[in-house]
Amino acid sequence: MPEHKEAFCLMWYGCKCGHRERVWNSRDGVTPFGCGCPSCGATMFHVEWQRDEPAPDHKLFTGQRFWRDGTPEEAETIMRRRIERSKGIQCDPSPELAAKLIQSARTGDSDEFRKGWPMLDVHRQT
DSSP states (O other): OOSSTTTTEEEEEEOTTSOEEEEEEOSSSOOOSEEEOTTTSSEEEEEOGGGOEEOTTOOOOTTOEEEEEOOHHHHHHHHHHHHHHHTTSTTOOOHHHHHHHHHHHHHTOSSTTSTTOEEEEEOOOO
16 A cells, blocks of 8 residues: 555646646655646646546656656765855855765755655656
């Protein structure tokens, strides 16, 4: 029995620009309320929760977006990108702090990147 209500569900996400799409949660994990809209770049939100449809055997179609578990490598890449963007501004971390942040992201010791953190992906034709 899945632990989370949205486990393995097809869920509708919608944007104020009118873009809507069904995103599959390929995991037994919580999904973010929002993600980037591919049409306008704004934030698209999980809508019409009552229409979430359990689909544990769903077959992704080419181009369909889906939630999957993020990897330690992706967590490290995200953290390195954030650190790089913070250089030269007031919150620029010291090299020691930057190393700790990267290590914490990679090992899952941070709340954000704990084991099973959600990553939005696009199914490519195989």
